[in-house]
Amino acid sequence: MAGETIMSDGMVPVNATQSLSDLSSDPQLQEYLARVRRRLQQHDETTYGLLRNELRNKPTWVQDVILGLLAHETSSSFYRISKNVQKFKQCLEKYATMMHSEAATQARSLVRELRTADLAALHREASTISGHLQRITESRERNDFASVHQIAAVIQGNARRFSEKLNRLRPLLEELVQKAKELEKEFQQGAQQAEMDGRNLSTRMTWANGIFEWMDEIEGSAGKAVVAIAGGCCVTWLGALVLAGIFSGLGQLVLALGGIAGGACLLGFLGIGVGCATNSAELVRHSAVPAFGGLMVAPGLSAIANGLATMAATILVAVPALQISVIASTIGLALFLVGAVGRRALQSLLASLWHAELSEHETTQAAFQQMADHLRAITELSTVDAKVAAVADALEVLEITAEELATQAQDAQGMFPAAGPGAERALADMRTRMDELEDQLRSGSSSLLPRVTELTSHLMNSEALPDGEAARITMQS
Incomplete structure (x- = not known):
């Protein structure tokens, strides 16, 4: 050589x-x-x-x-x-x-917590609500309204705790998705410019070779x-x-x-x-x-x-x-x-x-x-956000329903035993309402469980928010 x-x-x-x-x-x-x-x-x-x-x-x-x-x-x-x-x-x-921003750091931390513990705990909680409801029904039938109040308050507190964490995550995901979309566009434009430069260069090579060939032909x-x-x-x-x-x-x-x-x-x-x-x-x-x-x-x-x-x-x-x-x-x-x-x-x-x-x-x-493909994966966090929203909505329904049930049980406890016919009618109305609320909790828990399962699957498989030095990317040709 x-x-x-x-x-x-x-x-x-x-x-x-x-x-x-x-x-x-x-x-x-x-x-x-x-x-x-x-x-x-x-x-x-x-x-x-x-x-x-x-x-x-x-x-x-x-x-x-x-x-x-x-x-x-x-x-x-x-x-x-x-x-x-x-x-x-x-x-x-x-x-x-973007990846080292406060929003990304908090989102990564929340996602890590959800992955490692919270979603499993939420899944267990959703699975045990039916047991809680059974005990609520039994306690209500025994006029043990204090137990009804305590169990409903536990459901309410758990729903609020998980809901607050998910609601903190949602705006962070929305911010990241928006920034990722803008940056994906810039990387995509860069790829298009490099491709255009390559095409233009290939055209110039063809023309230049034509000039050299033409000169060889007329040199005689x-x-x-x-x-x-x-x-x-x-x-x-x-x-x-x-x-x-x-x-x-x-x-x-x-x-x-x-x-x-x-x-x-x-x-x-x-x-x-x-x-x-x-x-x-x-x-x-x-x-x-x-x-x-x-x-x-x-x-x-x-x-x-x-x-x-x-x-x-x-x-x-x-x-x-x-x-x-x-x-x-x-x-x-x-x-x-x-x-x-x-x-x-x-x-x-x-x-x-x-x-x-x-x-x-x-x-x-x-x-x-x-990099554009990598950022496109981050923009898919919008799908995760939608599933987070679905779980958060179900938790909100459970929280509101459990809170009302706890309030009704507390009122019924103060009303029992009834002092007269009017109090008996009021207590009967409370029993009817608690029965309706139990049905709503049962329906809400049935809706929550598959949503939690789906969110867990998406978060476990998502690589959009990797741990570690996420911004240190090495590109190999």
């Missing part, structure tokens, strides 16, 4: 592997991005050596353009990767904040190649304009626009955006100008060419639309002049870089998606 070297302006090995690890701190983020940068700065020594050998005898501006293209692509790849990774870290920090006819590339070159147009003395107003712009279409087409092939081109005044001055000067090879014109090229560069810097065409056309001309061997070496290096970037996008997309 060929050795590896590190360029100052960067390439990447195809076989490098990375994983998006724990990014919960800035040092960890910087360490990860440093690994990415190193990956983007490595390449096969033989391929790069071949390119440098082909560039050795080429004009300086050609060397600058080709190596500058490598540097630009490396920088752009790193920017796209780091943008998504930093977005992932920001979302991960929000997740950590140098005249055609020069015309094909220089025909879209704004430098050529500006040279003609300078020589013709056309330097003012709309006429210059209209003529120059003839070359912009060809340049913009090449920009699309190479994936170079308008933002990049319009910020490249140095490339205009140091690459496009010498290229224009190189076209004016007639004896005695070199000094004139230099002067005219400098004037052209001044205009180009002032007119962004012309910069776009000039930069694209200059790159195209440099790609033609570097030759087939140099282009193949450059194509191989770019392919290595782009495949490595594509791998990073896939890794980041998977990390975003995994």
Whole structure:
């Protein structure tokens, strides 16, 4: 295997592997991005050596353009990767904040208590209510209203205790579900952005390969190649304009626009955006100008060419639309002049870089998606909340009914024995009402038991609120 070297302006090995690890701190983020940068700065020594050998005898501006293209692509790849990774870290920090919030801490504690003890106790309590009701009936028939009062008060107290805990849990679950939904959306958007970056990169790779193939096909006819590339070159147009003395107003712009279409087409092939081109005044001055000067090879014109090229560069810097065409056309001309061997070496290096970037996008997309899926599980706490509400509602009915039964029993105790016919009628009404309340308690306990069983099953199987360091998530590619 060929050795590896590190360029100052960067390439990447195809076989490098990375994983998006724990990014919960800035040092960890910087360490990860440093690994990415190193990956983007490595390449096969033989391929790069071949390119440098082909560039050795080429004009300086050609060397600058080709190596500058490598540097630009490396920088752009790193920017796209780091943008998504930093977005992932920001979302991960929000997740950590949510999972360490007071609401999550309290909810986790309450769920733990419910899982380990409370639900089992509630299940036992619901199962024993029928026994309590049997004793209430027997006590009432013996006119032992004090026992009825005590047993009803026990049912009321237990129902209140469990109900209060569940009612504390409900708003906490609602808050977590809302935050989890918002954060799930952010992670999902991050996954979509990484996927889009990968698709766009694949499209650029296809277009770039098409450009390289096209240049190989036309290389046999140098005249055609020069015309094909220089025909879209704004430098050529500006040279003609300078020589013709056309330097003012709309006429210059209209003529120059003839070359912009060809340049913009090449920009699309190479994936170079308008933002990049319009910020490249140095490339205009140091690459496009010498290229224009190189076209004016007639004896005695070199000094004139230099002067005219400098004037052209001044205009180009002032007119962004012309910069776009000039930069694209200059790159195209440099790609033609570097030759087939140099282009193949450059194509191989770019392919290595782009495949490595594509791998990073896939890794980041998977990390975003995994967190989105994890948060979707948390949003399913809304189902748990609904079951908590069902149990709480049943407990509330039991509490209210048992409280009224205890009150009726206490009143009946004060009324017994009846002092007269009126008291006897009142006591009879109390007995009737207590009988109705016993039926309601019996019905309520029958409703409570399956709800407790269902809630227990959901809480035991739910992983939405794990114990331990819930916010420390490690994503493996």
